Amino acid sequence: MGRRTRTTGVAACWLLLAVSCGDDESSRDSTEDTPEGTTAVVPTDGADGSVSSVPASDGAAGSAPSEEAQVEAAQAAALEAAGGEEIGGSVSLLGVLGGEELDDFLQVLAPFEEATGITVEYEGTRDIGAILQTRVEGGNPPDVVSTPGLGQMAELAAQGEVVDLNDLIGAEQLAANFSPSLIETASTDDQVYGVFSTVNLGGLIWYDPNAYDGPTDPESWEALIQWSREKAAADGVTPWCIGLESGAASGWPAADFIDDILLRQAGPEFHEQWWRGEVPWTAPEVKRAFETYGEFATDETLTYGGVTTSLTLNFANGADAMYSDPPQCYLHQQATFMGGIIASNFPDLEPGVDLDFFPAPTFNPEFEGIQSVSGEIISILNETEQSTALARYMATPEAGSLVGATGRWLSPNSQVEAEIYADPFLRRASEVLQEASGSHYLGNALMPTALVEAFWQSGLDYVENPDELDQILSGLDEVRVEAYAD
């Protein structure tokens, strides 16, 4: 008996060993293979667990001759960026994209791979804050990072982990291709830590012109909310739909809009003090921004399926209910990239006819015309021939126009003209930006990582329990105090 049990025990231990090995492997899987990001990510629920660690496809030339010309120009620019020779080898790139967004981003890199022979190994994760930190601390940083989280890159730059692009690309080249404000946004006091690859215009409201009968140029936020309430009361249909789920980054769509509201309600000056950690989260301005968001987001009668649906719906499917038959909602708030995601979810939609947007109306007449932007930057952590070439390539107008040609993102490159946008949304978004009296970067991309994640989480908490706003804000303020302490 004793012997037999012991044998069982040993067998159990062997199996246990096998199981724990399996666990190790799967946790590695989870760190490397869970795509989906923070500001711009996967279009479907299904992409949640899928592998996105794929090398960029080569040969991206489309059918239109102008596209071909663009790609050829980009190849020439890439070759020049690589010092005129096919270097070969590979460069590892850690980013947040997955699914079709990733495919489109890789299209921008395809001419680079083609011309230089360098393979770009893109690895997508929605948990970039933690993953990047782990990799850096483990002495295994990716060569290049493509991230919307500027705050984290600034932290890493302060620790001396990021290569100064003034040296690598050259201050003149940067100044020739990017506006001073974009360069400054991705700089610390003594170095440029990133070069912008994509830009999104925030605070947009998407709608289906066939179904939406409300104001498309509402004079104020109150007017839009007023319309929503009347519509809900009259038709019994919830006017708004919201999707806040995004894996490890869940809650960011709420945080993004609260951020945008704060910027345009309390003004850019306060907004900057806020993301720099100089004013408390318990300030009345911050509370008001949350409450303004809550006017529709916490109202069960105004959001599709109520709060529970907002919390469980993946942000990429956030607007799907606009196109169910009959529509379950009419309005969806999200930045420019949402147009591409909706179009991927419903390939038959005709942009401008079945889908359109208007910028969220003024929250405060004093700050009319202020717009928020977000985007992604490329930063170099490992200076190699290949990563240097990639950074130089991304700073060229040729790469910049390919970004615009994807139809998903605005190009950060100042040499890129509005005409290159084949996509009507992007063309209009770029006009809105040009007309804006000022554009400011979203604060939640600039804050320290711990605070950013707490802010995202607070988006979920507030939508779920609006009555606890004061506790949520004082909790956030505790995180702020600690995050800016060092």
Next chain:
Amino acid sequence: MVTTRLVQTVVAVVALAVISGVYLKAGGRLISGMPTRLRGVAAATVWVGPAVLIVAIVLVGPALSTLRLSLFDGDGDEFVGAENYTTAAGNDEILISLRNSVLWVVSLPVLSVAVGLAMAVLADRVRYESVVKSVLFLPVAISAVAAGVIWRFMLDYRPPGAPQTGTLNAIVTAIPGVTPVAWLVDRTTNNVALIGATLWTQAGFAMVILSAGLRSIPGELSEAARLDGASEWQLFRRIKLPLLAPTIVVVMTTMAVIALKAFDIVYVMTNGAYDTDVLATSMYKQLFSDRHQGRASAIATILMLAVTPIMVYNVRVYRREAVGR
């Protein structure tokens, strides 16, 4: 690149084999050269020494350094005494993760033994037993991340009236008058859902071990009991279950350890949102989001302290069994 790695690996393997061989030879010679009264000590030192050294380097060392770090501040520079522990004790997030871990440690072992035993006993009685067991064992081979993704689909929520894409909600709403449940958001169901997903990946493992245990009970015992007029239930309850007790202990302790180190399923399915954090995810967040080594180490220490009694108990059971032989 790949070829250099291959060459390095081959060299390392050969070197390791040569060094081990030399060590064994030299050790043997050294011991036989010793005076008889020292031989016992020498043999123990020579043969057990390397194992002890390796354990000290890869286990004891890091454990001690974690313990040390748990008494320092976030950057590991300044000694703060027990502050990390007191902060943890006052931190809602960490307390919730502690509560959840307790829930996991209690329910996962109990559930997996119950389910595993039921499957083992029932599968034993059918002709196509091996097929049934193989199917039930399959989820064990699935990585926790994949299991998490699968279960997220299973537990998907859509508002009432919309087509339910989640299997569970599709079943639930088939009953008239029942509304879909947001399994992973609702605080009464989310922890259970996570434990359930883990159970799905582990029950097959419990079944295999328990089934082996059942097999090892001599058939004569059952036969004798039946001759004495015992019912099937009595046979199970009075004969098989007591004889199976040591195996059950093995399964339960294994599951308790799995419950304590649960991470992947939670990370993939909820990432700790809506009060579902467990100690391991909470530690991960403290370390990589909040960048607070001190508090992360304090949580790791708590985890280690929680596992220790289970391991001590496990070792004792093994010892008792060995003596009983």
